[in-house]
Amino acid sequence: MEVLRIENLTKVYPGGKRAVDGLSLSVREGEICAFIGHNGAGKSTTIRAVCGVMGFDEGEIRVDGISVREDPLACKRRIAYLPDHPALYPFMTGDQFIALTADLYGVGAKERAERTERYAAMLGMTDRLGDLIDSYSHGMRQKTAVIAALVHQPRLMVLDEPFVGLDPEAAYHLKRVMRELCDQGSAIFFSTHVLEVAQKLCDRVVMIRGGRLVAQGTMEEIAGDRSLEDVFMEEALHD
Amino acid sequence: MTDWIRGTGLLLRIRLLRLAGVNSLIHGHDRRQRLRALGTLALCLLVCAMAVGYSAVYMIALSEMGALDAAAHVYAIVIAMLAFGAVGLKGPALIFGGDDVEMLRAMPVPTAAIAASRLLSVLLPELLFALLIAVPAAVSGVCLGMEPGKALRFAAAMLLIPALPTAAALMVGVLVSWVTRRMRHRALVSGVLSMALMALVLSGVMALGAASGTGSITEQLLMVKLGRAAELVRGLYPPADWAYQAMNGHAAGFAWLLLSAAAALAAVCLFVTLGFTRVCDALASASARSGVRRVRVRCLSPVLALLGKEWQRLVSCGVYMMNTMMGAVLIVLMAAAVCVMNLRPYVGMLRFVPVIGGQALALLPLIPAFAAGVMQPTACAVSLEGQQMVLLRAMPVRMRDWLGAKVLLALCLYVPALLAGGAVAVWRLGLSGAPAALMMIYPTCAAAFAAVCSLAMNLLFPRFDWEQEVQAVKQGAAVLLAMLIGLLTQIAVAALAIVTGRAVLVMGAAAGVQLVGAAALFALLCRRPMPE
Structure with missing residues (x-):
């Protein structure tokens, strides 16, 4: 079953710049899909449109069959969004921010406590969640955002450069958690510049350039015996 | 020496361009940004115009009360309070903070130049503000019959007043910043203290207004109270009295004022240029104590x-x-x-x-x-x-x-x-x-x-x-x-x-x-x- 379906997505910024131009892709249950492209290719624009953060001009985006345009709240209840620079509330502690997220997503008390402790222990944040977010490093903010994203067990997790700023141990655990989430029937759609991680972790790859789809398919279909980096560079030089 | 002067000049120029949104106005790329910068600049000019207006009008008020001689004390206190307040609130952050500190310290720029440019970017607006208060007051005084020489001495004395409170405010501000950065709820503490201070001032003003409204304070009694206030100021804040003496042509008063201003400026220059790295590191590394985890189990709507x-x-x-x-x-x-x-x-x-x-x-x-x-x-x-x-x-x-x-x-x-x-x-x-x-x-x-x-x-x-x-x-x-x-x-x-x-x-x-x-x-x- 498709968790995310994007059809003919187009976004034009004021001034005429076509950030995304007729993009179509899908992500199924249990899949981890890497979204790769050069800087300015339209990855963040696409991700923001999927999460309802930004509107779009043409096309359709459906999460679990629900249109983002027609019922944005229902879609957002199913999505967890992790931006590349998580702008968390600096005046809150990690615990308070996670509690706020859990309240907004309607997570019960017992479940939120269990999940918070579990993911905090996994990511090494147990002793720091009582501190103000203002005192956190970038990596710690990233980890707190991950815990807050996972506390409501989303159907679709959308991440923009999730591994930037994470220490190796945290990155390892995040990959583990992503795989676990997919094994439970959710899907993950994430953008990354670290192609080695994408190659090892992902089931599908979507490659875009200039807002347009360049390639889409399983890792075997796209890369075969070659590295994803070679495929990406070949596409880049092809232009 | 040349590097130091050149570095100070370049960095000072950048900081002054940032003031009042000038740089955004010149280089802002969209209309909204430029309008916003224009608004900021207009607001600054309005504040300056208000300072000029109030200063001139207050001189007239003092003259009508027959208290023109108290001008030196009154204006000295006002300028000192404004300097202390403005520098105390913003000075430490402007001098020792900012996102560009690390970048500048990594560049081939003498640390003394970074420090000097930031210090000057705080002192120059203070001096400008003192000028905007002193000059209109002096001109107003001359129009009201004050001797031009006296008015000039008054203006000169007022320009020396901000130095001491600026230096004091900076030292106190750095200390307060260092202490409060260790507090978890520092914003709440400072907010409550600020409101308590304002409430105290408002209560005093309201009490005075109420007393005058019911006739228990007459104009004569007010003059007596002003006189007593002037005595109190003399005891507590000698520079106000030195300013008064300087205005009336006493060389000793002017000398003390000059000496205190020079000493204050020298102390603050030494503190900032020699201690810049240490203070920046101390303020950057100070952080609130670790908090005990208080996990909220109750769900909220x-x-x-x-x-x-x-x-x-x-x-x-x-x-x-x-x-x-x-x-x-x-x-x-x-x-x-x-x-x-x-x-x-x-x-x-x-x-x-x-x-x-x-x-x-x-x-x-x-x-x-x-x-x-x-x-x-x-x-x-x-x-x-x-x-x-x-x-x-x-x-x-x-x-x-x-x-x-x-x-x-x-x-x-x-x-x-x-x-x-x-x-x-x-x-x-x-x-x-x-x-x-x-x-x-x-x-x-x-x-x-x-x-x-x-x-x-x-x-x-x-x-x-x-x-x-x-x-x-x-x-x-x-x-x-x-x-x-x-x-x-x-x-x-x-x-x-x-x-x-x-x-x-x-x-x-x-x-x-x-x-x-x-x-x-x-x-x-x-x-x-x-x-x-």
Whole structure:
């Protein structure tokens, strides 16, 4: 079953710049899909449109069959969004921010406590969640955002450069958690510049350039015996 | 030496261009950014014009009171207080903080040049402000008959006054910054202290006004009190007396003033240039103690969860707290004053107020309504979301819950103060019937209306790209428009009440209209999409 379906997505910024131009892709249950492209290719624009953060001009985006345009709240209840620079509330502690997220997503008390402790222990944040977010490093903010994203067990997790700023141990655990989430029937759609991680972790790859789809398919279909980096560079030089 | 001078000049130029939005005005690439920079510059010019105007007018006031000779003491105290306040609040952050400190320290620029440029960027505006106060005052003095030489000596003395308070403020500011950075709730502590200080000043002013209003202070007594105040100042703040002596041609006074200014400037230059690296590192490394985890197990509804967030934001931001809670503090102070004062003379006097006449008591609810109308937290509550707006847009948050939390915060701040103040006024003034009911109901309805109108203004004119909260809280079209609407609404009600001669009826109807209007406007706002 498709968790995310994007059809003919187009976004034009004021001034005429076509950030995304007729993009179509899908992500199924249990899949981890890497979204790769050069800087300015339209990855963040696409991700923001999927999460309802930004509107779009043409096309359709459906999460679990629900249109983002027609019922944005229902879609957002199913999505967890992790931006590349998580702008968390600096005046809150990690615990308070996670509690706020859990309240907004309607997570019960017992479940939120269990999940918070579990993911905090996994990511090494147990002793720091009582501190103000203002005192956190970038990596710690990233980890707190991950815990807050996972506390409501989303159907679709959308991440923009999730591994930037994470220490190796945290990155390892995040990959583990992503795989676990997919094994439970959710899907993950994430953008990354670290192609080695994408190659090892992902089931599908979507490659875009200039807002347009360049390639889409399983890792075997796209890369075969070659590295994803070679495929990406070949596409880049092809232009 | 050449590197040092060149580095200082280049860095100082950058810092001065940043002041008053000049650089954004020159290089801003979109119209909105340029308009905003123009607004900032216009505001700065307005403040300068006001300083010039007040300075000149105050000299006239002193002359009319026959106290022109007290000018040196008065202006010295004012300039010293302004310098101390401005530098104490902003100086440490401007000199030792900023995102560019690390970048500059990694460049081949002498640390002394970085330090000197930042120090000069603080001292030069202080000097300019002292100039804007001293010169108009001196010119005004000459027009009022002061000897030109005396006026010139007065102006020169005033230019030397800021040095000592600036140096003191900087040292104290650095110490306070270092201590408070270790406090977990430093914004709340500083906000409460600031409001306590303002409440103290307001109480003193109100007490003095009340005393003069009931005739227990005459003009002669005021002059005696001014004289006593001058004696006190002489004892506590010698530079004011030196300024007085310098103005009157005593070389010793001028010499002491010059010496103290030079010593203060030398001390602050040494402190900043030699201690720059150490102080930057000390302030950067100071952080609040680790907090004990307090995990909340109780689930809250989305609106209450968001209200909790709004409350936390309020108490974490001193300038937001000060700007929005002062209205409630003022109402509480007025209620306290009503409790302790003898109101008979005032009630008697009200009957003789022209135009208003016998309706004065019925119009009293307008006073707390004014206070609640012009200082609403919702005027900047949307802008204060800042970069976190993206977070909210990605979450399943209904507009009704998001906006409702903001309005609820405003009502939680104002309604208890309004009800308590109204109850005290009813009791002390012996009101009954409709006027008594209006004293409680009208300000509450006005506060609700002002909260929703201010929210509407902020939704129409949001500002998310602020770097410091003060830009969202004090600047921007939304805040000004919200204040204007709050003011004009109550003026319109007052005018209608006076013109028709039916204050109780008009205010009753106005309360209803404002309440219904608030509900209708809120419903309309909930249908809008979240701002991008």
